[in-house]
Amino acid sequence: MMNVRDRRAAVGGALASALLLGxxxxxxxxxxxxxxxxxxxxxxxxLVVYSAQGYDSAVTKxxxxxxxxxxxxxxxxxxxxxAKIAAERNNPKxxxxxxxxxxxxASLDKQGQLLDYDPGVALTTAxxxxxxxxxxxxxxxxxxVPALVYNAAKVTAVPSTWQxxxxxxxxxxxxxxxxSQSGPTFPLIAGLMNELGGQTxxxxxxxxxxxxxxxxxxxxxxxxxxxxxxxxxxxxxxxxIQSSAxxxxxxxxxxxxxxxxxxxxxxxxxxxPAAIGIDKAxxxxxxxxxxxxxxxxxxxxxxxxxxxxxxxxxxxxxPIVPGLDPVSALGAMPTNYQKIDPYFWGPLExxxxxxxxSSIK
Amino acid sequence: xALSTSLPAAVRVRARSATGWVRTAxxxxxxxxxxxxxxxxxxxxxxxxxxxxLFDQGPQWLTLSxxxxxxxxxxxQGIGDTLLVGVVxxxxxxxxxxxxxxxxxxxxxxxxxxxxxxxxxxLLAPSYLIALGWERLLEPQxxxxxxxxxxSAARTLLYGPVGVISVLTAKGIPFAYLAISAAxxxxxxxxxSAARVHGGGRAAAARIVLALVAPAIWSALAIVFAESISxxxxxxxxxxxxxxxxxxxELYNAVDNFPVQFPVAAAVGWILLAxxxxxxxxxxxxxxxxxxxxxxxRTRPARRRxxxxxxxxxxxxxxxxxxxxxxxxxxxxAVSASLIQGLGTLMGGAAFxxxxxxxxxxxxxxxxxxxxxxxLALITATATAVLGLTVARLLTSRRGRSSARALxxxxxxxxALPGIVFAAGYIFTYNLPLTNDLGIHLYETTTLLVLxxxxxxxxxxxxxxxxxxxxxxxxxxxAARVHGSTEAGSWLRVMIPVLARPLLSAWSxxxxxxxxxxxxxxxxxxxxxxxxxxxxxxxxxxxxxxxGTAMEVLAVLAALxxxxxxxxxxxxxxxxxxxxLGRTT
Numbered sequence: 047m048m049n050v051r052d053r054r055a056a057v058g059g060a061l062a063s064a065l066l067l068g069x070x071x072x073x074x075x076x077x078x079x080x081x082x083x084x085x086x087x088x089x090x091x092x093l094v095v096y097s098a099q100g101y102d103s104a105v106t107k108x109x110x111x112x113x114x115x116x117x118x119x120x121x122x123x124x125x126x127x128x129a130k131i132a133a134e135r136n137n138p139k140x141x142x143x144x145x146x147x148x149x150x151x152a153s154l155d156k157q158g159q160l161l162d163y164d165p166g167v168a169l170t171t172a173x174x175x176x177x178x179x180x181x182x183x184x185x186x187x188x189x190x191v192p193a194l195v196y197n198a199a200k201v202t203a204v205p206s207t208w209q210x211x212x213x214x215x216x217x218x219x220x221x222x223x224x225x226s227q228s229g230p231t232f233p234l235i236a237g238l239m240n241e242l243g244g245q246t247x248x249x250x251x252x253x254x255x256x257x258x259x260x261x262x263x264x265x266x267x268x269x270x271x272x273x274x275x276x277x278x279x280x281x282x283x284x285x286x287i288q289s290s291a292x293x294x295x296x297x298x299x300x301x302x303x304x305x306x307x308x309x310x311x312x313x314x315x316x317x318x319p320a321a322i323g324i325d326k327a328x329x330x331x332x333x334x335x336x337x338x339x340x341x342x343x344x345x346x347x348x349x350x351x352x353x354x355x356x357x358x359x360x361x362x363x364x365p366i367v368p369g370l371d372p373v374s375a376l377g378a379m380p381t382n383y384q385k386i387d388p389y390f391w392g393p394l395e396x397x398x399x400x401x402x403x404s405s406i407k
Numbered sequence: 408x409a410l411s412t413s414l415p416a417a418v419r420v421r422a423r424s425a426t427g428w429v430r431t432a433x434x435x436x437x438x439x440x441x442x443x444x445x446x447x448x449x450x451x452x453x454x455x456x457x458x459x460x461l462f463d464q465g466p467q468w469l470t471l472s473x474x475x476x477x478x479x480x481x482x483x484q485g486i487g488d489t490l491l492v493g494v495v496x497x498x499x500x501x502x503x504x505x506x507x508x509x510x511x512x513x514x515x516x517x518x519x520x521x522x523x524x525x526x527x528x529x530l531l532a533p534s535y536l537i538a539l540g541w542e543r544l545l546e547p548q549x550x551x552x553x554x555x556x557x558x559s560a561a562r563t564l565l566y567g568p569v570g571v572i573s574v575l576t577a578k579g580i581p582f583a584y585l586a587i588s589a590a591x592x593x594x595x596x597x598x599x600s601a602a603r604v605h606g607g608g609r610a611a612a613a614r615i616v617l618a619l620v621a622p623a624i625w626s627a628l629a630i631v632f633a634e635s636i637s638x639x640x641x642x643x644x645x646x647x648x649x650x651x652x653x654x655x656x657e658l659y660n661a662v663d664n665f666p667v668q669f670p671v672a673a674a675v676g677w678i679l680l681a682x683x684x685x686x687x688x689x690x691x692x693x694x695x696x697x698x699x700x701x702x703x704x705r706t707r708p709a710r711r712r713x714x715x716x717x718x719x720x721x722x723x724x725x726x727x728x729x730x731x732x733x734x735x736x737x738x739x740x741a742v743s744a745s746l747i748q749g750l751g752t753l754m755g756g757a758a759f760x761x762x763x764x765x766x767x768x769x770x771x772x773x774x775x776x777x778x779x780x781x782x783l784a785l786i787t788a789t790a791t792a793v794l795g796l797t798v799a800r801l802l803t804s805r806r807g808r809s810s811a812r813a814l815x816x817x818x819x820x821x822x823a824l825p826g827i828v829f830a831a832g833y834i835f836t837y838n839l840p841l842t843n844d845l846g847i848h849l850y851e852t853t854t855l856l857v858l859x860x861x862x863x864x865x866x867x868x869x870x871x872x873x874x875x876x877x878x879x880x881x882x883x884x885x886a887a888r889v890h891g892s893t894e895a896g897s898w899l900r901v902m903i904p905v906l907a908r909p910l911l912s913a914w915s916x917x918x919x920x921x922x923x924x925x926x927x928x929x930x931x932x933x934x935x936x937x938x939x940x941x942x943x944x945x946x947x948x949x950x951x952x953x954x955g956t957a958m959e960v961l962a963v964l965a966a967l968x969x970x971x972x973x974x975x976x977x978x979x980x981x982x983x984x985x986x987x988l989g990r991t992t
Contacts (some may be wrong), residue, residue, distance in 0.1 A: 081884050094934060118934040120851075122941065125663035126929045129827075132667035133834040133930075137464035137843065139851060140519050226660050227647075233872065270645060270889045395665055402659075407650060 084390035092118040093335040094328075096127045097144040098229075106352045106404040109342050114337045122227040124150070129158075138327045142336040144170065144320070147233050148176070148183065148258065151323045154387070155182035158319075161220075161324040163337055167344045173366025173367035174221035175385040176319040186343050187363040190380060191234035192312065193223070195290035196284045197277060199306035205284070207313045211259060218263030221273045221282035222400040224407060225399050228269045230318055234392040235398055237316025237384065245390050249398060256406050266407045278305065297375040298358050311380040320363065330377065346370070374389065437797060439905055444862040452832030453680070456673035462835050464669045477678060482671075485677055489636050492572055492653060493682060497632035499576040501624055503729070504583025511584075512591045516722050517713045526581040526983075527912075531919035531966050534578045537957065541565055541574065542645065558817045566649035574641050577733040579631035582867065585916070586630065589875040590623035590907050591616075607780035617991025622877055625690040630870040631859040633822035636679055639926055650715050654679060655825045662827060669831065676824050683823035687816055705726045739945050742960060744987065763957035773942060773954070777962055780939040781969065783853070784921035787860040791912040795868035796863065796906065799876040802869065818866040824891030826863060827925030833931060856938075860921050867920070868913040875909040883988060901917045904982070915970045922966045923959070 047314050095117055096179070106117040120127065124145045127402065131140060131154070138159070143151075155329040176185035181262055194205065203215045211220055225231040239252030245265040256264075265282055270291035276282045278299070285292075292309045297306050324336040342348045343369055353373055355362050364372045364379040372379070452460075456473045459465030476482065507526065511519050544551055544558075545565050551558040564570060602612040617624070642656040654675055661672040714722060767773045798818070801812050821829065836842065838850040849855040879902065885896035903910070925940040932938050937945070939962050946955030 120932075120934040121937065121945065122929060122943070125665075126827075128665055129667050129831065130664045130834065130930055132464070132669060132832050133462075134838055137838045137840050139838065153666060226664055232665075272648075279547055392665075396668075399664060400480065 051199070056158055089331070090115050090335065091188070091329065091331050091338060092116045093332055094118045094139060094141040095144060095339070096120045096122075096131065096140045096142070098122060098124045098127055098146065099144055099356075100360035101352050103145065104166055104355035105343065105351050107349060109339055109348070112342060112347065113335075113338055113350055115338065117339075125227075138325050140325050141328045141332045142322060142324055142339060144186075144322045146189065146318055146320050147228070147229055148178075148185070148319055148321050148388040149206070149236075149395060150235065151183040151321050152178070152388035152392040154323060155180070159326055161326045161328075161336075163324055163340065165337070165340050165344055167341070168289070168368060170366050170368050172317060172320070172379065172383065172385075174356075176317060176321075176366065178214050178388075183321045183323035184340050184344075185321045185366060186340070187231075187320045187349075188366055188379075189228050189318045189320070189363050190289040190311065190315045190383065191237060191318050192286035193289040194284055194286055194310050194312055195274070195277060195292040195307050197280075199302070199304055200280070201283045204310055205312060206310070208242070210253060211284070211312075212262050214260060216284065218265075220259070220284040220286070221265040221267055221276050221284070222286040223270060224266050224268050225395075225402050230270070232398065233284065233316060233318050233386065233391075234288075235402070236386050236394070237314075239398075240316070240384065240386045240391065241314050246389065249394060252398075253332075253401055253405075257403070258295055260406050263407070277307065278362045280304075289315075290360060293362040293376045294358045297362075309377075313380075313382070315380040315383045317385050318385050320360075321365075416607045431740065434538070437794075439736075440590070441814065441817065443756070444858050445821055445865070447644075448829065448832030448836045448859075449817070449820055452824070452828055453673055453676055453837045455669050455835070456671075456677055459670045468595050470670075470760055473674040474677070476668070476671045478944055479672040480815045482654075482657045482661075482675065485652040485654045486675070488568070488652060489654040489679070490682060491568070492575060493632045493636040493686075495889075496571050496635040497628045497686075498578050499572070500583045500631040501581030501587075501627045504580045504627055505587050505624065507580065507584050507726070507729070508588035508591050508964060510722055510726065512588055513712060514722070515713050516719055516726075517724065518726070522726050522730070526584045527915060527919075527970065528967065529577065529733050530581045530585075530916050531970075532578075532734065533925075533959075534574060534638055535644045536640075536740070537577055537733065537737040538570075538574045538641050538645035541570065542648065543740035543743065544736055562930060566651075567644070568651060570649060570929055571646045571651055571653070573644060575638055578638070578641075579635060580729075580733065582630050582634060582870070583627035585871045585912055586623045586627040586873070587620060589770050589871070589912075590620040592875075622873070626873050629683075629686045629690045629819065630822065630867060631682045633819050634867070636682055637823050637825045639825050639827070658825060659827060662831065672828055672831075676828055679823045679825075680820050683819040684816065687819050691812070707776045707866055720800045722789045757895030763953040764961070766954055767957045767961060773958060776937050776939040776942040777958065777965060779936055780922050780962070781965060783857055783860065783938070784918045784966070785969075787864060788914045788918035790857075791861050791868045791917040792910050795872050795917075796864055796876070796910065797912050798865060798869035800874035803877040818869060820864060822866040826924070827930060829863060830859060830927045830930035851931075851933050852935055853936065856928065856933065859927045859931055860924060863924070863927060864917040864920060871913045871916055872906070872909050875906055879905055907977070911974065915973070918970060919966045923962050 055080065093115055095102065097106075097119065098121070099105075102119060102121050106119045109115065110117050120130075120140070124147070127143065127145065131138070131143065134140070136331075143154075151160065160182040162181045163184065165184055168184075169177065172188060173185060176188060196204065199233075201219070203213075205211050205216065210216070222234075223231040225235055235252065235256070238255065239247075239249050242255055243249070267276050267297055270287045272281070273285040273287050274291065274295050277285045277295075289309075289311075292307075296307050296309055299305065322336075322340050323356035324333055324340075328336070341351070346367075349365055349367060349370055352363075353359060353370075357373065358375075362373055362376045364376070455462055455464055457470065459470070459473070460468045477486070507522065510516055511523050516522075542565070545562045546552075547562075551561075565573075602615050607615075637655055639655050639659065642653045643659065646653050647656055656671045658675040658679075661668040661675065714753055797812065802810060802815055824832075833855060834850065837847065837855055842849075871991075881906070883901050887901045892900060923940050923943075924938070925944060928938040928940050929944070932941055939958060943955045943958045943962075946958060
């Protein structure tokens with residue numbers, strides 16, 4: 047039997063609990079206006095977009111203006127967005143994911159998290175090669191990895207193959223990103239492994255090549271920006287990065303007698319699509335809105351916003367919709383390209399990154 | 408007093424009963440809040456390590472395999488490195504922090520206000536900014552290279568354990584300074600005088616002072632250790648560039664890479680927690696069973712010592728080197744990156760330009776996050792100061808030792824867990840279907856972001872207050888109650904004036920840290936409302952170094968302006984007694 051003191055404590059605790067929960071519930075009602083469940087108009091809900099694209103804010107605003115569908119945008123780097131999606135596994139909040147690279151989409155598809163959807167839009171040959179057979183996600187543009195950006199003011203040697211980079215004239219002068227921290231770099235390495243060993247050869251030939259490149263003085267920096275910074279400060283003369291970052295550097299860097307960045311492509315370049323996937327757990331209303339969003343992004347109006355909103359950054363992509371030219375600063379897409387299978391290479395990401403972390407970095 | 412003499416006995420009993428209810432309800436509410444913002448998120452996150460299935464993070468209901476992954480390869484090396492960094496940083500920061508506190512509190516060295524203010528400014532400087540500042544100085548084609556100063560030896564040191572420990576020590580010094588200076592301030596001079604009167608030399612007096620401020624020193628060691636092992640700013644910049652793996656970065660890799668490995672991250676979280684537990688155990692073992700209550704109604708501020716000219720020159724030089732190294736270099740790095748186009752590159756033609764600042768101040772997409780973050784920081788700092796006072800009071804209370812120990816452990820755990828996984832714990836907790844079914848929809852709202860800010864700010868804020876609150880003698884409030892003051896009145900009229908300055912320090916610390924907080928903001932910011940740190944990160948990720956750094960500099964300046972304004976109001980408007988008690992210079 048409870049004494050007076052215990053009863054008082056228990057009732058006090060219950061009272062306090064009620065107060066706190068009431069306060070939290072009160073918070074939720076005010077907060078729900080920005081949440082995914084709030085109504086944004088007649089028959090619409092806010093479409094929750096998780097995106098890592100530099101032009102996403104402009105595109106989502108243009109989409110809302112064109113369709114009247116409100117968008118709740120979570121604009122961040124790919125890593126935190128995928129971490130959020132993983133943490134939300136038992137109660138997903140996102141409606142649409144839009145990032146560079148398709149290996150994460152392949153993994154989400156294997157986990158049954160993506161809604162199959164075919165936008166039915168005609169694509170270029172390169173674009174068609176990027177479409178998964180089950181339409182679990184939609185490629186909407188492409189860049190390439192690696193683009194080799196080099197300082198033409200300091201060096202004259204220009205490599206054309208991966209093997210060239212093992213030569214003495216490149217010793218200690220080549221830099222690349224860390225796949226653990228740079229989103230485009232695992233596809234870059236997977237593309238290298240695919241080119242050298244193929245799916246039957248797996249990762250062995252690629253690992254052997256990277257080991258030789260390391261022995262030739264390869265420098266590893268965290269991300270595109272850091273590798274470009276190393277190029278600008280003379281720590282390296284050649285950088286292996288994503289094509290949009292390389293083109294952005296050429297377009298924005300101030301040329302001088304010491305610095306003149308130029309870009310070439312090595313061997314068979316790997317296409318890196320920007321893709322959109324729809325959350326299978328979203329409401330049917332939100333899924334329909336997401337489908338309209340993909341249609342909009344692949345339309346001339348959507349592409350026009352994408353190409354103008356981030357002119358020295360993510361806008362430097364090659365369109366996969368026929369009849370559209372890339373931003374002039376980018377130039378033509380490499381003719382010798384490959385498409386890697388994200389369902390094969392994606393599951394190897396952890397293994398490859400661990401190898402890179404312990405043996406190459 | 409009036410209540411007890413003029414009212415009938417039955418009314419007095421009911422009044423006491425009502426007071427008891429209020430106290431019990433307040434106590435329960437406090438613990439409920441602690442459970443909601445600290446205990447549950449930490450517990451649920453750590454549970455992922457042993458039961459991934461519970462949160463759809465893997466197939467097993469019960470497993471220890473994630474610990475196996477944590478104890479191998481770079482992850483294991485990161486754990487070893489972290490232990491080394493934590494211990495050395497804690498000792499170095501406590502020693503330097505004690506020195507600075509002594510100089511500011513007990514000597515007449517010129518520029519005390521400047522040195523004291525520098526400590527606050529250092530608190531506001533994100534650790535990654537300090538690291539990047541040093542990198543700008545020493546990197547190839549950096550400032551020293553351009554000035555033709557040989558720096559290869561210094562560069563080798565910077566890009567390694569020495570550099571990492573040095574930068575983290577710089578960040579730890581203000582924590583140690585605040586904890587120890589608060590204790591020194593309240594100590595008065597009577598204990599040293601008593602030692603000298605009884606024939607003790609300077610060494611004996613110093614031993615007594617050290618013994619009496621032991622809680623603050625241990626508190627400083629514990630908080631700096633926990634802050635260092637959980638730091639992410641240096642881990643992701645200098646340590647990463649130096650290929651010197653530390654646990655927080657390996658943990659971040661587990662969460663930030665695909666496939667996301669929350670169970671492994673949680674296992675590393677357990678290990679960080681164990682390290683913080685060791686620090687707490689050492690603190691408790693050193694302080695058990697002793698009393699350190701020296702701040703009372705008769706406490707008089709200690710006299711400041713006159714230093715000889717050589718001593719003054721030496722102390723001033725040392726302080727200048729310290730402030731220059733901790734603040735001057737990173738400030739130069741940040742300002743040069745934002746103001747001088749082309750510095751430190753092969754492009755040449757370095758020129759001054761305000762273009763980046765013009766861009767930030769003219770674009771709503773850039774300045775709105777800054778205003779939003781300042782608003783959030785105001786709320787967080789105020790709530791944290793109030794809660795921090797309650798926590799410090801509980802931690803130093805003679806009653807409820809077991810609950811105080813549990814609270815202390817919880818707070819250190821919160822510090823030891825890096826922000827990104829702490830935020831992940833919030834997602835696990837507040838995005839559960841069960842939570843939603845209860846009608847609580849906090850995920851992706853400003854409310855949840857603020858609650859997580861408060862949870863991460865509470866440990867350092869309560870540590871800052873711990874030293875001062877621990878020194879306040881109970882007799883002060885008891886005397887007020889005897890003279891008719893109510894429970895609340897005794898706090899308002901006696902405790903708040905005594906603790907006004909430490910409270911303001913805790914508020915300033917929280918405000919500054921919140922304005923530029925990144926890891927929590929990144930996972931919990933409400934869609935469409937990015938914080939300034941998310942905006943800076945985005946700008947830097949898009950190679951807009953100038954714009955990103957300009958936002959950073961503006962955010963730091965705004966934080967300094969708000970804090971300066973608050974201290975200015977305090978100096979002008981607070982009663983003289985409030986200003987006198989606990990004066991720092």
